[in-house]
Amino acid sequence: MQRYPLVDVLRAFAALLVLVYHVIESGQWVAFPHEGLLRLFRMGWIGVDLFFVVSGFVIGLSAMQSAVDNPHWRSEFAERRLRRIVPLYLLTCVVYLFLVDPTPLTHGLKNAVIDIGAHLLFIHNLFPRTYSSINAPSWSVGLEMQFYLLVMLSCGWLSRTSGWKILLVGIGIAVAWRFGTTLALPPGESSPEKQVMKAMQLPGLLDAFGAGLFLAKLSMAGRLKPSWSRSALAALAALLLLGLAWHFFWPNSAYWNNFGMIVFWRVLVASGTAALLAALIMCPSGGGWVVWPLRYLGIISYGIYLWHVPIMWTLIQTTPWREGQLLTGVLGGTLALAALSWHGFEKMWLKMPPKNVPRQAARSL
Numbered sequence: 001m002q003r004y005p006l007v008d009v010l011r012a013f014a015a016l017l018v019l020v021y022h023v024i025e026s027g028q029w030v031a032f033p034h035e036g037l038l039r040l041f042r043m044g045w046i047g048v049d050l051f052f053v054v055s056g057f058v059i060g061l062s063a064m065q066s067a068v069d070n071p072h073w074r075s076e077f078a079e080r081r082l083r084r085i086v087p088l089y090l091l092t093c094v095v096y097l098f099l100v101d102p103t104p105l106t107h108g109l110k111n112a113v114i115d116i117g118a119h120l121l122f123i124h125n126l127f128p129r130t131y132s133s134i135n136a137p138s139w140s141v142g143l144e145m146q147f148y149l150l151v152m153l154s155c156g157w158l159s160r161t162s163g164w165k166i167l168l169v170g171i172g173i174a175v176a177w178r179f180g181t182t183l184a185l186p187p188g189e190s191s192p193e194k195q196v197m198k199a200m201q202l203p204g205l206l207d208a209f210g211a212g213l214f215l216a217k218l219s220m221a222g223r224l225k226p227s228w229s230r231s232a233l234a235a236l237a238a239l240l241l242l243g244l245a246w247h248f249f250w251p252n253s254a255y256w257n258n259f260g261m262i263v264f265w266r267v268l269v270a271s272g273t274a275a276l277l278a279a280l281i282m283c284p285s286g287g288g289w290v291v292w293p294l295r296y297l298g299i300i301s302y303g304i305y306l307w308h309v310p311i312m313w314t315l316i317q318t319t320p321w322r323e324g325q326l327l328t329g330v331l332g333g334t335l336a337l338a339a340l341s342w343h344g345f346e347k348m349w350l351k352m353p354p355k356n357v358p359r360q361a362a363r364s365l
Helices: 005-026 036-045 048-066 073-100 110-120 136-160 163-184 192-199 202-220 226-254 260-284 287-298 303-319 323-350 359-363
Strands: none
Touching: 005 036, 005 048, 005 260, 005 287, 005 303, 005 323, 036 073, 036 226, 048 073, 048 136, 048 202, 048 260, 048 323, 073 136, 073 163, 073 323, 110 226, 136 202, 136 303, 202 260, 226 260, 287 303, 303 323
8 A cells, every 4th residue: 555655744733733732621721822823723623533534545545455356354454453553542541540540440340340341342432431531532542443343344335336425425424413413412502522422423423534535535546646736726625625614613613502513514624634635645745854753743643642641631630830831741741652652562563464464565554
C-alpha cells in the first residue's frame, strides 16, 4: 500500500486540536482567545472527526486492496489492526487506572468487572456508565474497532459498489441516526452528555467514515494521482466547505441545543475534510524536511491522543499550573511519552509481519 506522507500532517493537526481543546476545557482556560483563528482550538473536538475521515480512507483502502485474490485477508487484516491498536490502548488504560484515577476499581468487584470487561471488548462507548470511565479519549478507540469490524464484514459490498453510492449511503444513515437521537433526546431539553453518547456512535459518524471510503474508492480507480492542479482544486473545495462549517458553527456554538447542527453540520465537516485529504493525497510534493516535524507528530499521533489526558490530569492534580503553563506541560509530557511508546513499545508489536504477508508489505499498511 502506498504511503501518503502529507496525511501524517493531517493526523498531527487532528491530535493537537484535541489536546489543546482538552487543556482549555479541563483547565478552565477562560482567557483563551474567542476570536481569530486560535478559537479553532475551542472546537478542537473536531479533530476526532478528522481522524475518522482519515481512518475511512486508510482502513478502507487497506481492506479492499488486501481482499484482492487473498482468501486469508480477513485474519491478516484483523491481526494488523490488533497489533496496531491494542497494545498501547491497554497500556494507557492500565496507567490511567493505577496511576491517575482508580475510581472504576473502587465501586465494588462487579462494577470493576463491567468497566474493565467493556473496555477489553471495545464496547465501552455504547454504555453511559463505561463511555469515558477509563481514559476518556478511549471511547473513540472502541468506535474505531467497531468500524474495522464493519469494514471486514462489508468489504465485498464496498469492493463492488461505487464510491458515490458508499458516500451517499453513509451520509444517509448518519443523518437518519442523528435525527433519531433528536427525537429521543430533544435539543435544548436533554443533557449534552447524553446527546453526545447517543449521536456519536458508529451509525451517526458514517458520513465521516463514508467520506474516507469514498476517497479510497477514488484512489483504487486511479483518480487521486499526483497533480498540482487537481490538488489545488481539492484544496479550494476544502477551503469553501470548511469555511462554511466555520461560518455556521460560531452563531450556533451551543451545538446540542440546535436541531440543524446536530443532524446536518457534520456532513459539511466530513465533506470538507475529505476534500482536504484529497488535496494532500494528490499533492506531488511530500514536503521534505520542511514538514518532517509535523509528519513525525502524525506518525506518533495515536500515542499523543491516548497519553495526553493522563498527563493532563496528573498535572492538574499535582501542580498549580494552569493556562499556558499547563498547556506547555501537557505538550511536553505527551510528546515525550508518545515518542517513547512509539519507539520502545508500539513498533515492537509491528516488527513481525502477519502470517503469509511479506515484511515490506506489512510495514506499509
